[in-house]
Amino acid sequence: MGRKILLEKAGIPGIREFSIYRHHGGYGSAEKALIKMSPAEILQEVTRSGLRGRGGAGFPTGLKWSFLDRKCTNPRFLICNADESEPGTFKDRYLMEFLPHLVLEGLIISSFALGANTCYIYVRGEFKTLIGILQKAINEAYQQNFLGKNILGTGYSLDIFVHPGAGAYICGEETALLESLEGKRGNPRIKPPFPAYKGLYGCPTMVNNVETLAAIGPIIEMGGEAYASIGKGKSTGTKLISACGNINKPGVYEIDLGLPVEDFIYSKEFCGGIKDGKRLKAVVPGGSSVPILPAELILRTAGGQQRLMTYESLADGGFDSGSMLGSGGFIVYNEDACIVRNTWNFTRFYQHESCGQCSPCREGTGWMEKVLNRLEHGLGKMSDIDLLASIAGKIEGTTICPLGDAAAWPVSSAIRHFRQEFEFHAEHPEIVRKINHGALVKNQESNIQYR
Amino acid sequence: MVKVTIDNIPIEVEEGTTILNAARKIGGKIVPPAMCYYSKLAGSGGKCRTCLVKVAKSSAKDPRPMPKLVASCSTPVQDGMEVLNITSPEVIETRKAIVEFLLINHPLDCPVCDQAGECDLQDLSFSHGMANTRTIESRREFPPTDIGPFIKLHMNRCILCYRCIYVANQITDKRVHGILFRGDSSEISTYIENVIDNDFSGNMIDVCPVGALTDKTFRFKSRVWFLKPMDAHRQCTKCSGRVTAWMFGDEIYRITGRKDQFGEMEEFICNECRFGKKEFSDWIIDGPRKIKRQSVISASYYENMIKPSVINPIGEIMEETE
Ligand SMILES: Cc1cc2nc3c(=O)[nH]c(=O)nc-3n(C[C@H](O)[C@H](O)[C@H](O)COP(=O)(O)O)c2cc1C
Ligand code: SF4
Ligand code: SF4
Ligand code: FES
Numbered sequence A: 001m002g003r004k005i006l007l008e009k010a011g012i013p014g015i016r017e018f019s020i021y022r023h024h025g026g027y028g029s030a031e032k033a034l035i036k037m038s039p040a041e042i043l044q045e046v047t048r049s050g051l052r053g054r055g056g057a058g059f060p061t062g063l064k065w066s067f068l069d070r071k072c073t074n075p076r077f078l079i080c081n082a083d084e085s086e087p088g089t090f091k092d093r094y095l096m097e098f099l100p101h102l103v104l105e106g107l108i109i110s111s112f113a114l115g116a117n118t119c120y121i122y123v124r125g126e127f128k129t130l131i132g133i134l135q136k137a138i139n140e141a142y143q144q145n146f147l148g149k150n151i152l153g154t155g156y157s158l159d160i161f162v163h164p165g166a167g168a169y170i171c172g173e174e175t176a177l178l179e180s181l182e183g184k185r186g187n188p189r190i191k192p193p194f195p196a197y198k199g200l201y202g203c204p205t206m207v208n209n210v211e212t213l214a215a216i217g218p219i220i221e222m223g224g225e226a227y228a229s230i231g232k233g234k235s236t237g238t239k240l241i242s243a244c245g246n247i248n249k250p251g252v253y254e255i256d257l258g259l260p261v262e263d264f265i266y267s268k269e270f271c272g273g274i275k276d277g278k279r280l281k282a283v284v285p286g287g288s289s290v291p292i293l294p295a296e297l298i299l300r301t302a303g304g305q306q307r308l309m310t311y312e313s314l315a316d317g318g319f320d321s322g323s324m325l326g327s328g329g330f331i332v333y334n335e336d337a338c339i340v341r342n343t344w345n346f347t348r349f350y351q352h353e354s355c356g357q358c359s360p361c362r363e364g365t366g367w368m369e370k371v372l373n374r375l376e377h378g379l380g381k382m383s384d385i386d387l388l389a390s391i392a393g394k395i396e397g398t399t400i401c402p403l404g405d406a407a408a409w410p411v412s413s414a415i416r417h418f419r420q421e422f423e424f425h426a427e428h429p430e431i432v433r434k435i436n437h438g439a440l441v442k443n444q445e446s447n448i449q450y451r
Numbered sequence B: 001m002v003k004v005t006i007d008n009i010p011i012e013v014e015e016g017t018t019i020l021n022a023a024r025k026i027g028g029k030i031v032p033p034a035m036c037y038y039s040k041l042a043g044s045g046g047k048c049r050t051c052l053v054k055v056a057k058s059s060a061k062d063p064r065p066m067p068k069l070v071a072s073c074s075t076p077v078q079d080g081m082e083v084l085n086i087t088s089p090e091v092i093e094t095r096k097a098i099v100e101f102l103l104i105n106h107p108l109d110c111p112v113c114d115q116a117g118e119c120d121l122q123d124l125s126f127s128h129g130m131a132n133t134r135t136i137e138s139r140r141e142f143p144p145t146d147i148g149p150f151i152k153l154h155m156n157r158c159i160l161c162y163r164c165i166y167v168a169n170q171i172t173d174k175r176v177h178g179i180l181f182r183g184d185s186s187e188i189s190t191y192i193e194n195v196i197d198n199d200f201s202g203n204m205i206d207v208c209p210v211g212a213l214t215d216k217t218f219r220f221k222s223r224v225w226f227l228k229p230m231d232a233h234r235q236c237t238k239c240s241g242r243v244t245a246w247m248f249g250d251e252i253y254r255i256t257g258r259k260d261q262f263g264e265m266e267e268f269i270c271n272e273c274r275f276g277k278k279e280f281s282d283w284i285i286d287g288p289r290k291i292k293r294q295s296v297i298s299a300s301y302y303e304n305m306i307k308p309s310v311i312n313p314i315g316e317i318m319e320e321t322e
Helices: A018-023 A028-036 A039-049 A061-066 A091-098 A100-114 A128-143 A174-181 A210-214 A216-222 A224-228 A261-266 A295-299 A311-315 A339-353 A359-376 A383-395 A403-427 A429-436 A438-447 B019-026 B089-104 B120-128 B163-171 B203-207 B271-276
Strands: A077-082 A118-123 A159-164 A205-209 A238-245 A251-256 A280-284 A329-334 B002-006 B009-013 B052-057 B081-084 B145-147 B151-153 B177-180 B187-190 B213-215 B228-233 B242-248 B251-256 B284-288
Touching: A018 A100, A018 A128, A028 A100, A028 A216, A039 A061, A039 A100, A039 A216, A039 A224, A061 A205, A077 A100, A077 A174, A077 A210, A091 A100, A091 A128, A091 A210, A091 A238, A100 A118, A100 A128, A100 A205, A100 A210, A100 A216, A118 A128, A118 A174, A128 A159, A174 A205, A205 A210, A210 A216, A216 A224, A261 A280, A261 A295, A280 A295, A280 A403, A339 A359, A339 A403, A359 A383, A359 A403, A359 B089, A383 A403, A383 B089, A403 A429, B002 B019, B009 B019, B019 B081, B052 B089, B089 B120, B163 B177, B163 B203, B203 B213, B251 B271
Parallel strands: A077 A118, A077 A205, A118 A159, A238 A329, B002 B081
Antiparallel strands: A238 A251, A280 A329, B002 B009, B052 B081, B145 B151, B151 B213, B177 B187, B228 B242, B228 B284, B242 B251
C-alpha cells in the first residue's frame, strides 16, 4: 500500500461525524495552527511544502497566498472552489463526500493564515448530497467552537457558507465563480485586476481548489519539509487521481507524485491494467482539457525517458509530445476507442459550456463541434481535418479565460497524434456510417438542432 | 505620464491609459479596431478580441514580451512598453481569424439590413477579413423581435458585444435587458418580454456595431448612403439636443447621435429627439456632418477603391482620412 496523507482516514467507519474524526486525531492541526502558530508561520510552512494548486494550473500555493493584498483594509475572503465539473475529474467530490471535516480543517487553517473571516464553499450544483454532508459538518464544527466567534478562545472568528452553483462548468473558473457568487451571470472577468487584489465584492480574495485546501491540515501536522520530501523535484506531496475509462479498477487513488505512469495504469494497487486484456491506446492524463497522448508517449517521453506522474514529466515535450497533470482526471482508452468520437464528445461539452463572452471561444467551439459532428457521422471531407486544426489554433491564446484553450487542446492534440483516424473517417464515410451510429446519421441528415 | 511606442510611433500618455486609447491619441491606421469597447460605457471591452495586439516589451523595468496577444482596450500601458499592431504579422493573422469567427454565425443579409453602409462589421471584414469563407455549416437563427416601441432586434446579426447591455444598465432602467443562455446559444433579450421604455433606450441602436438593433421609425426607409448627414440641434430638456439629422432634400429620415472618428457617439441623446422630432421645423441645422470614420459613407476612406465617375450625392462632405 502506498502512503496516504489525504485519504488516511477515509476508511474509518463514521468518519463523517465530528466525534469520530476528532477521536482519530482530527482538528489537531487546526488547534496547532490557531493556538501555536502565527499566520506568517503557516504561510512559511505552506511555502516550504512546495504544495501546488490542485485545481488544474499547478501554481505554487504558498506563492499565490503571498500575493494576497494585505494592505487593503477591506475584509478578505477565502473561497473553496468545489465546482469540480471537468469531464474525467471526480476527486474533490470524493474528499467532500467521505472526509468533510478534513476539508473544513483545511479551510479553517487557511482562512486564519490569510486573515479571512468569511469563507465560501462554492459547490457544484449537481452535488446535491454533498451540500447536506458539508452543511452537517459545518454545523458540528460550529457546535464544537471550531467555527463561529472566538474560535478556541483565540479571538479569531470565522464563518463558512456553502453556496451551490447552478450547473455551469465555467463557474469553476475563479473570476466567473466570483461573479456567480455575487449573484451575477457567471462570465469570467477580464484580468487584471486579479482576485488577490479585487475579488469578491471588490475585496482581496483567495480562490483555491478543495484538494489544495484539504492538504493544508496534513502539511501543518507533518511540517512543510516532511511534505516536500514526498514526491519528485518541484512536484511535491501526494495527489488524488481520479481514474476512469477502460481500466479494471476505476476510482480515486492517492499517489505519491513521481509514480511512473506505467505503474499507475498496470499495478494492482491502482488501475489494475486495461480491461478485458485489451491494449492501451491513449490516455488523457489530467481531465478533458489537457492534450491526449497515444500509448507510446504516455508511457515514455519522446526522449525515451520513463513518464512519471509529475507536473514536469507529463508536460515534457511541450504540446508536441507532452500533456499536463491538470486536475488529475486520468481517462484511459483501449484499442477499440474511437478518437474522433471522443474528440467530438469533448468538443460538444466545451461548446455547451462556453460562456459566450468572447468571439473566438463562442464561435470557434460551436464551429469545431459542427465539423467534428460531420466527420464522426461520415459526412466530413479530407479538408475538414486541416480546418479543425486551424480553428483550434486560432482559439488558442486569444480568449479571455482558459476555457478557450481547454477546448482547443483536445482537438489539436487528437489531430496531431491520431490524424489517420480522422482521415479514415473522411475517406470511408460509408463504413463510418454503417458501423458507428446509424440512428444519429439519420438524425443528422434530416435536421440536427444545435440549440 | 508614461512613454510607450505603438508600431514604433512614440507617445506620452497618462498612467492607467489603455493601449487602445494611447493608439487613438496617435490616430490613423495604427488604431486597433474595436467592436465591443465603448469609451462612454464603463466596463465595456475585452470581449470581441478584434483589438488584440502584441506587446513586444512589457515595460522599461521588465523588458520581456507578453506571452499572449493582449486586448488593447483593456490592457493599461506601462512606461517603456512597446506595442505592435499593424507591424506584427501575428496580429494581422489573428485579427483575420477573429473576423472569420464573428462572421460564421452572421447572416450576411446586408442587402436588406438597415445598418449596411455604416456597419462596423462590414468595415471590419472589408479591412481585416478574408475574401472567402470556410464554413458550410448552418447558422444560428432567431426570429426578429421588438424591444419596446422603437427598437427592433435581429438577434441573427448580433455579435454579442454587450454594448447595449451596458447602455441598458448604465443609462436606462437597470436589469431589464440582458443576455440569456450561454455560448453560441446566447441571445440578447429583454427580461420576460418587458419592453424597454426609457427616455434613453434609443442609444442602444447607436452603440450597436451591427444591424442587430435598428430604429423602427427608420426601417427600410432608405439606404444610409442616399441620405445627407447634417449636424442639427434643438432645445431639449432631457438631453443636449445635439444630433445628426439624416436628410433627403428637406425631409428628415432619421435622427442619430453624433459619431466621432472611432464610431462612438459624442453624447447620448434622448428618445424624444431621436424618434419624436422628424420635422424640418423641429431642428436648427448647423451644417453638413463630417464623417471621418472608416465607413462606406465616407467613401474616400478606402484609398484603393475605384471611385465612381458620377457625382456622389454626399460628395461635398467627404473628407480624406488617414
Ligand atoms: C473553465 C475552467 C474551469 C475550472 N474549473 C475548476 C473547478 O471546477 N475546480 C477548481 O478547483 N478549479 C477550476 N478551475 C481553476 C480555477 O480557475 C483556479 O485556477 C483554481 O481554483 C485555483 O485553485 P488552486 O490554486 O488551488 O489550483 C477552472 C478553470 C477554468 C478556466
Ligand atoms: S474563453 Fe469562452 S468561457 Fe472563457 S470568457 Fe471567453 S467565451 Fe467565456
Ligand atoms: S444587439 Fe448590438 S449592441 Fe447588443 S450585443 Fe448585439 S451587437 Fe452588441
Ligand atoms: S474592443 Fe477590445 S476586445 Fe473588443
